[in-house]
Amino acid sequence: xxxxxxxxxxxxxxxxxxxxxxxxxxxxxxxxxxxxxxxxxxxxxxxxxxxxxxxxxxxxxxxxxxxxxxxxxxxxxxxxxxxxxxxxxxxxxxxxxxxxxxxxxxxxxxxxxxxxxxxxxxxxxxxxxxxxxxxxxxxxxxxxxxxxxxxxxxxxxxxxxxxxxxxxxxxxxxxxxxxxxxxxxxxxxxxxxxxxxxxxxxxxxxxxxxxxxxxxxxxxxxxxxxxxxx
Amino acid sequence: xxxxxxxxxxxxxxxxxxxxxxxxxxxxxxxxxxxxxxxxxxxxxxxxxxxxxxxxxxxxxxxxxxxxxxxxxxxxxxxxxxxxxxxxxxxxxxxxxxxxxxxxxxxxxxxxxxxxxxxxxxxxxxxxxxxxxxxxxxxxxxxxxxxxxxxxxxxxxxxxxxxxxxxxxxxxxxxxxxxxxxxxxxxxxxxxxxxxxxxxxxxxxxxxxxxxxxxxxxxxxxxxxxxxxx
DNA sequence: GTCTATAAGACGATAGAC
DNA sequence: GTCTATCGTCTTATAGAC
Numbered sequence: 378x379x380x381x382x383x384x385x386x387x388x389x390x391x392x393x394x395x396x397x398x399x400x401x402x403x404x405x406x407x408x409x410x411x412x413x414x415x416x417x418x419x420x421x422x423x424x425x426x427x428x429x430x431x432x433x434x435x436x437x438x439x440x441x442x443x444x445x446x447x448x449x450x451x452x453x454x455x456x457x458x459x460x461x462x463x464x465x466x467x468x469x470x471x472x473x474x475x476x477x478x479x480x481x482x483x484x485x486x487x488x489x490x491x492x493x494x495x496x497x498x499x500x501x502x503x504x505x506x507x508x509x510x511x512x513x514x515x516x517x518x519x520x521x522x523x524x525x526x527x528x529x530x531x532x533x534x535x536x537x538x539x540x541x542x543x544x545x546x547x548x549x550x551x552x553x554x555x556x557x558x559x560x561x562x563x564x565x566x567x568x569x570x571x572x573x574x575x576x577x578x579x580x581x582x583x584x585x586x587x588x589x590x591x592x593x594x595x596x597x598x599x600x601x602x603x604x605x606x607x
Numbered sequence: 608x609x610x611x612x613x614x615x616x617x618x619x620x621x622x623x624x625x626x627x628x629x630x631x632x633x634x635x636x637x638x639x640x641x642x643x644x645x646x647x648x649x650x651x652x653x654x655x656x657x658x659x660x661x662x663x664x665x666x667x668x669x670x671x672x673x674x675x676x677x678x679x680x681x682x683x684x685x686x687x688x689x690x691x692x693x694x695x696x697x698x699x700x701x702x703x704x705x706x707x708x709x710x711x712x713x714x715x716x717x718x719x720x721x722x723x724x725x726x727x728x729x730x731x732x733x734x735x736x737x738x739x740x741x742x743x744x745x746x747x748x749x750x751x752x753x754x755x756x757x758x759x760x761x762x763x764x765x766x767x768x769x770x771x772x773x774x775x776x777x778x779x780x781x782x783x784x785x786x787x788x789x790x791x792x793x794x795x796x797x798x799x800x801x802x803x804x805x806x807x808x809x810x811x812x813x814x815x816x817x818x819x820x821x822x823x824x825x826x827x828x829x830x831x832x833x834x835x836x837x
Numbered sequence: 838g839t840c841t842a843t844a845a846g847a848c849g850a851t852a853g854a855c
Numbered sequence: 856g857t858c859t860a861t862c863g864t865c866t867t868a869t870a871g872a873c
Contacts, residue, residue, distance in 0.1 A: 391838080407726055409639035413867060426839055428868065485729050494786040495722045496637055499715055509787045538795035541783065542776075545796040549779030553771065556724040557739045565768035566775040573803045621856080643849060653858055658850065660856095 392430045394420040400441045404489040407496055408438060435501055438493075442507035445490060449514050464525035465574065468543060471519070472567055475551055476560065484558045487551035490515075516540045531581040546570050622660045624650040630671045634719040637726055638668060665731055668723075672737035675720060679744050694755035695804065698773060701749070702797055705781055706790065714788045717781035720745075746770045761811040776800050 389397070398420035402411040413434055417424055431437045457470035479487060490511045498505045520540035523530060530536070546566050553562035619627070628650035632641040643664055647654055661667040687700035709717060720741045728735045750770035753760060760766070776796050783792035 406729070407639065409637065410730070412865075414865085423840055424868075425841080425870090429838065432868095434867070487725075491782060492725045494782055495717075495725050498785045499636070500640070505786065505788070512783060512786055535795075538799060541792050541795040542799040545776055545779035545783055545792065546772075547779065548782050549775035549777065552721060552724055552778050552782075553742060553775055555728045556735065556742055558735070562771050562775065565765075565771040569768065569772040569803075573799075573806075576803075576806050642847075644847085654850080655852090655859080656857055662850095664849065 391420070391422050391426050395422055395427055395430065395437065396440050396444050398422075399437050400444060400489070403438065403441060403493065404486065407492060409496065435504065438497070439503060439507060442490075442493070442504065442511060445511050446507075446514055449511075449518070453515075454518055464522040465529065465578070468519055468522050469567070469571065472543075472547055472570075475547060476563060476567075479551065479554050479560060479563060484554050484560065487555050488548060491548045491551060512544060516544050519543050526578075529578045529581055531577060534577055543570065621650070621652045621656050625652055625657055625660065625667065626670050626674050628652075629667050630674060630719070633668065633671060633723065634716065637722060639726070665734065668727070669733060669737060672720075672723070672734065672741060675741050676737075676744055679741075679748070683745075684748055694752040695759065695808070698749055698752050699797070699801065702773075702777055702800075705777060706793060706797075709781065709784050709790060709793060714784050714790065717785050718778060721778045721781060742774060746774050749773050756808075759808045759811055761807060764807055773800065 388394075395416065399411070399416050402415055402419065405411075413424070413427065416437070417427060427437070431440065453471060453474060457474055458467050460470040460473075461467055475488065490508060493504070494508045494512070498508060517540070520536050523536040523539055530539075546569075550563040550566035553566075554560055618624075625646065629641070629646050632645055632649065635641075643654070643657065646667070647657060657667070661670065683701060683704060687704055688697050690700040690703075691697055705718065720738060723734070724738045724742070728738060747770070750766050753766040753769055760769075776799075780793040780796035783796075784790055
């Protein structure tokens with residue numbers, strides 16, 4: 378059993394420790410507010426090693442953003458997809474993951490990509506592009522769920538745009554939850570989103586029979602409450 | 608005609624110049640990335656004067672956030688409300704204002720409160736509270752429009768939560784537009800929001816007659832296109 | 838690849854004259 | 856209220872030994 382064996386868990390390489398430490402600190406305090414010295418301290422690495430692997434602090438950020446792309450599947454999608462096999466419910470399981478994150482941090486920490494998007498999009502074009510790729514990654518996963526829902530959604534609903542809308546609601550509601558230190562805005566937004574999607578699927582199921590609409594609406598609202606106030 | 612006459616437009620006071628310069632630079636580059644020296648240069652004020660009015664850089668940020676509360680009515684709401692008297696259309700006129708902002712800056716600049724919310728919410732409690740008050744101000748204006756729409760919205764639609772949802776969509780879509788340097792995400796989100804509100808008003812207008820639904824849906828989609836791709 | 842020491846400058850904030 | 860000069864501190868990044 379050598380130090381490089383996959384089953385053994387020795388100290389990760391300096392490079393990996395740097396990316397992990399930087400990822401966490403950029404998430405906690407932002408890019409500008411994180412000093413290189415803090416990253417070195419947390420990673421237990423010396424300055425010389427950091428600048429051996431990365432030419433600048435910004436290059437380290439690029440490595441962090443690449444890392445987030447790799448982490449989407451195992452850290453966000455897989456846990457959510459294991460919760461349910463229903464494609465539409467999988468979307469809400471992803472959203473629930475961010476709710477758990479907000480709960481665990483008392484609404485202090487949200488989506489790390491959203492933070493960096495607003496702070497860094499104007500400062501570096503390579504950074505902006507990687508952020509856009511992160512969003513696109515997330516959006517395509519949601520779009521996959523919408524496509525898998527098949528005829529439950531009316532054929533004239535644009536899966537691509539609906540996926541964008543869902544990402545929009547997620548990022549916006551996490552922002553408001555952090556600013557207000559409350560889950561209210563998050564829950565209100567997800568409940569509305571659920572109601573909207575319920576109305577869309579409802580229309581696909583009964584395109585000409587609308588006599589039962591008021592009852593349907595009440596049911597969809599009850600469903601929201603179950604989701605957002607567990 | 609003295610220098611203090613309201614009709615005259617002499618150089619604004621140093622304090623006002625500082626708040627104006629800081630507001631613009633915090634919006635362009637964020638709080639941490641803006642040096643006090645830059646603010647002084649833009650405001651044509653010396654360091655001594657800044658620290659005569661404000662104890663710290665953070666206190667200047669608080670003044671900027673107070674200023675944004677004052678600017679909501681004349682800079683955001685009034686122009687949008689002059690465009691139309693229809694309460695629901697007024698909401699989309701507000702959203703159009705942010706679209707104009709994105710267009711003018713090639714998707715480089717968005718909502719200044721959203722930027723500061725993600726950057727500063729964890730760093731200073733007074734700052735976070737003022738950011739939350741800014742969002743609440745905006746949200747109450749939208750809620751007012753929803754209430755003014757009266758019976759066009761079904762009685763069981765929670766105006767409060769719908770207003771939160773609209774703010775959520777606005778902030779999220781501006782974030783994605785900036786990250787992707789494209790209005791596509793913004794337009795997709797606003798189109799979906801318009802479709803959702805159209806479905807809600809439709810239900811209020813004809814609570815039991817649903818035979819015309821497919822035609823209604825087509826019409827609401829055409830309306831979206833007019834709004835989001837002018 | 839890793840270490841220590843330090844360069845070179847930007848940073849927020851202050852002192853004290855006017 | 857405004858001015859200039861400057862204080863410590865913190866910053867990113869580098870040099871050069873091991």
